[in-house]
Structures are given as structure tokens and as C-alpha cells.
Amino acid sequence: MISRHFIDVTNADGSRRRVHYRRCGRGQPLLMVHQSPRSSAEYAGLMAQWGQYFTCIAPDTPGFGQSDPLPGSPDIADFADGLVALMDALGLERCPAYGFHSGGIILVTALKRHPQRFTGLAVGGYAIWTPQEMAIFGESYLPPFQPTAYGEHLTWLWNRMLEQSWFFPWFDVRGQARLPGAHADVARVDQAVREMLEAGDAYRAGYGAVLRAPRDIPPADAAVPPVLISAYAGDPLQAHIDRLGALPAGWRAEKVETPADHQRVSLEWLLGLPPVAEVPLREAADEGFARVVTADFDGLVHWRGPAGATARVAAPGRAISLFAGAGIDAPGHGLSDDWSGGSGRAAWDAVLAEVARQRGFAGLAFEAPAPGDPALLYPDLTPDRFGSHLARAWSAVRAGCFFRPWHQASAATAIPFDAAAITPERLAAAHLALLQARSARAFHTATGDQDGNS
Structure with a gap:
């Protein structure tokens, strides 16, 4: 059964922010970092499955869901350090972690900056953008999201979230940009829309930090915890597996067929990491x-x-x-x-x-x-x-x-x-x-x- 909690985290500048997280299961802790512009709600089904093996802990990243944003104009290092600050607040000294897409970017950055805090990672898709692709994204991918007096912003938001499974990037309406997994699943679109409404314009800070992040895999001789990067057919990041280059010892990259295959190999990888003792988690009192x-x-x-x-x-x-x-x-x-x-x-x-x-x-x-x-x-x-x-x-x-x-x-x-x-x-x-x-x-x-x- 999933429970929900709040906790206060100290920022690098000494200020405090409130973080919301979901928890499920028992046993050694597993940190789960969601993609942008979503929230930890997207992991509810996966937490229910993996909760038989781990105490699954899925926070809303800063500025998303019910979590406060980071101060200033944060970059990917700030989001990575903010995740480690959350681990400090929760009482997690070291644990395995799972992240999908931008959640994986945050985790890999955190692992490079704080390798001693992780036993290893399982990542779903890791983006290695070319300069040409980054030029296409430009500022178009993250337009300001401000409410309007008569609700015109809602029409844009619905169609933006609907069509992001049709084209990638979502605004690139060309045949070459079409995705094979297009859908019009009303429940999925509505959930994504609600999460964007919760984040508001703060979505640009978190998503922007991920898009601007340097895609530097640690060198092959780096002493870092093991990482599995996998991506399934239909995921636009599956092609990026071939762009990763030489990987550090203990790292593996793999193409799989389905989302279920990705979750299976990720779970097997996480279960193969050195075990960590279960710890009591902290939460806010008010x-x-x-x-x-x-x-x-x-x-x-x-x-x-x-x-x-x-x-x-x-x-x-x-x-x-x-x-x-x-x-x-x-x-x-x-x-x-x-x-x-x-x-x-x-x-x-x-x-x-x-x-x-x-x-x-x-x-x-x-x-x-x-x-x-x-x-x-x-x-x-x-x-x-x-x-x-x-x-x-x-x-x-x-x-x-x-x-x-x-x-x-x-x-x-x-x-x-x-x-x-x-x-x-x-x-x-x-x-x-x-x-x-x-x-x-x-x-x-x-x-x-x-x-x-x-």
C-alpha cells in the first residue's frame, strides 16, 4: 500500500523547501526519480509491483507535484545536489536508485557528484543529443506556461500533452518526427495535464535543467557504482543507446522490446546490487x-x-x-x-x-x-x-x-x-x-x- 509524506529539506543557500514523497513496500530502500514534467504519481503502479522487494521512495522533484521549487535559476548539478539533500533529510546514507528519462539524467549527475551515496542505478533511456537536435529544441520546447483570464492556456496544454506521443519533439509536426506509439488515451493525457497544472511555469526550471545538462558519461576508467541503461522499442531514446560510447566498468547498456522488458531487466539489475539495510524514514510534523x-x-x-x-x-x-x-x-x-x-x-x-x-x-x-x-x-x-x-x-x-x-x-x-x-x-x-x-x-x-x- 502506498503512503504519502512531506519532509523539509535544506537548500545549499540555507533556505528550506518542502518535498512530497510516496512510499511503498518494505526492505532495503530504493529511490525512484520520475521524468519531467511529471510527478511521483507516475510510479504508483511500479511501486506496487516493486514494493515486495524494496521500500520504494518516490519524491516529487523540485517544482513538480507537491514539492517546492529550488531557489534561483538551478542547473542540473543543483537538482542532483538537491536529491542528495533529500536523502540526508530522509536519513538515507546509501541506496540503489531508478530513474526514467530526465529522472535518469538527474540520477547519473548525482552519482557522478556523490558516488558514495549510491550502490548503483537502473535508468530508462539516457539522452545524448546532437547539436542539431538541441538547435531544434531551442526555446520552443519549454514555452512559458502562464494562466490566462479566460482559460485559453488550457486548450494549448491539453493538445501539447496529447500530441507528445505523436511527435518528438511535440511541436515538430513533420513526418520525420512521428512516433510509433501514438495514442489518445484520455486518462493518461488528463493525468499529465493535471501534473502540469500543479507545476505551472516552474516546469521550465526542472525540465530546462535536464535539457541543458551535459551528456557526459563517466570515462571508461572512472571508479563509479554500476549502472544499467535500457530503452524499449518505441522510446525515442532507444536510438541513443548507440551514442553512449565506451562505458565504465560495471556499466551496461541494452535495447529491449517492450516497457515490460525494460522494467524486468531494471528490477533484475537492482536486485543484483549490494544490499542495503532498511532504515526508518523521516517526515514533516505539521x-x-x-x-x-x-x-x-x-x-x-x-x-x-x-x-x-x-x-x-x-x-x-x-x-x-x-x-x-x-x-x-x-x-x-x-x-x-x-x-x-x-x-x-x-x-x-x-x-x-x-x-x-x-x-x-x-x-x-x-x-x-x-x-x-x-x-x-x-x-x-x-x-x-x-x-x-x-x-x-x-x-x-x-x-x-x-x-x-x-x-x-x-x-x-x-x-x-x-x-x-x-x-x-x-x-x-x-x-x-x-x-x-x-x-x-x-x-x-x-x-x-x-x-x-x-
Whole structure:
């Protein structure tokens, strides 16, 4: 079972940043570094498989998922050193690691700079770009990603993430750039879109550092831990296996047929490395996830704040990311797991009360839900082939700044508004919270009569 945690890490300049990580399994630790512009969520399935052999630890890299970005204008060395700083914070002295694509670039850089911290690596694809390929990328690969007042950025984002499996680079719409594994898998595209929405413009720092990184494999006589680099047919980086050149002793590069073959050879390689003792991992004290099991719910609930505080429960359609102080994301909202239980208020109260008990909150204060019919307040945001659910959510959030309820635009329903509340940045935060509110209707129906503290 995957658990989720936060931890604070010290940067090179002495500042602190918060890192989110997933954990699964037991036994010796295995660090897993995701590709850009994704998050550790992409490893959920793999962690469930490999958790029988390792304690899998998958952080969101800086600026992605729920992790804070690195300060300044970081390069690949900063990301590598930041990963080692995370290992320090977690209490990991030495361990094996796995990374895919840009995750592998970060890991190889970290291994070269801190070889004593790794028993070895398994890497999925390692890019060795030619000067001509880098010229094609230029600045086109990482355009600024800024929210716009009317949500136009969402159309670009959906199609950019959809077509990145059609062409590589994604913007190079030529026959020569077509990929063999093109798809229109709505669930996969939607997950990637949500991760980009979480990262925002910070994606350019992390992705840019990887693209600008020198692709220097250690010389053949270098004394470095062993590394396996493998890539499957259809991966645009499989051809780069032939560009690696002479490898250090103990390194191996291999072309395989399928993603499953890549995962198989990677696991075999990792299991063949010198074993490392299991260690207790550390985590932040003021934010985390409570594992709650009731008759109606079995999952993780996100909380924030010190023990003894009164926790604010975000209203249906909202998340605690929208306000400061102690709070709880109800199931099916924010970072909490989906709700699958009963529809009555008692079922929801039981879950929230258990979170409060585990955390030691003094009580709960419910944000008042918006007035109106839940069926109209919360539009159907099921992802579709054209990404139109993104526009529906944006329109609802924007209209909600001017009318109450938002779906009745008239003089009678107009409400005062603050210009600061309708900046694209504020709208983008509320938009992401609404997309995350998969159980808004059910929560509203169950708790809509709640008007006080509990």
C-alpha cells in the first residue's frame, strides 16, 4: 500500500523547501526519480509491483507535484545536489536508485557528484543529443506556461500533452518526427495535464535543467557504482543507446522490446546490487496524510497544521491549498483519496473525526458550501477526448467570482467581488481545486446543512 509524506529539506543557500514523497513496500530502500514534467504519481503502479522487494521512495522533484521549487535559476548539478539533500533529510546514507528519462539524467549527475551515496542505478533511456537536435529544441520546447483570464492556456496544454506521443519533439509536426506509439488515451493525457497544472511555469526550471545538462558519461576508467541503461522499442531514446560510447566498468547498456522488458531487466539489475539495510524514514510534523479506515472509507486524507489547532475543512469543490492555517481536504478533494462510501453525513463526519483524532486537532470548522443545487453547482468534469472538461471547470470558477450561485448570471445573483480574486493566478488555483474535487456533489449533499463548528 502506498503512503504519502512531506519532509523539509535544506537548500545549499540555507533556505528550506518542502518535498512530497510516496512510499511503498518494505526492505532495503530504493529511490525512484520520475521524468519531467511529471510527478511521483507516475510510479504508483511500479511501486506496487516493486514494493515486495524494496521500500520504494518516490519524491516529487523540485517544482513538480507537491514539492517546492529550488531557489534561483538551478542547473542540473543543483537538482542532483538537491536529491542528495533529500536523502540526508530522509536519513538515507546509501541506496540503489531508478530513474526514467530526465529522472535518469538527474540520477547519473548525482552519482557522478556523490558516488558514495549510491550502490548503483537502473535508468530508462539516457539522452545524448546532437547539436542539431538541441538547435531544434531551442526555446520552443519549454514555452512559458502562464494562466490566462479566460482559460485559453488550457486548450494549448491539453493538445501539447496529447500530441507528445505523436511527435518528438511535440511541436515538430513533420513526418520525420512521428512516433510509433501514438495514442489518445484520455486518462493518461488528463493525468499529465493535471501534473502540469500543479507545476505551472516552474516546469521550465526542472525540465530546462535536464535539457541543458551535459551528456557526459563517466570515462571508461572512472571508479563509479554500476549502472544499467535500457530503452524499449518505441522510446525515442532507444536510438541513443548507440551514442553512449565506451562505458565504465560495471556499466551496461541494452535495447529491449517492450516497457515490460525494460522494467524486468531494471528490477533484475537492482536486485543484483549490494544490499542495503532498511532504515526508518523521516517526515514533516505539521503536514501529512492520515490513513483512515471506516465502514465507508479506506484511504489517505490530507491534513495540515499543528496538534491542538482547530482544523478548517475545505468546502465542497475547494481544497486547503486555497487558504492558510490548519485544515483538512475531505475525501475526494485536494490531495485526499477518492470517496467511495455512503452518502449520509455521518459517514463523512466519521472520517473527518478520525483524522482530527489521529492528528490531535482540537476541533473542526467547516467552510460553508455554496448555496444551490449540487447537480448544478458542480458540473460534470469527466475528462473527454478534447479536454473540454478543463474549460467547463474554468468557466465555473470564473463565474463564481461574480454570481452566487455561479450558474445563474443575473442582476439578482450578482455579488461584490475583489479584483485580486480574479487574477489568472488565483483563478488557476481555484480551477485546480475544482478539478481535484471529484466528490464535490456527494460532500455537498451530505454536509450542506452544516453551518457551525464540530
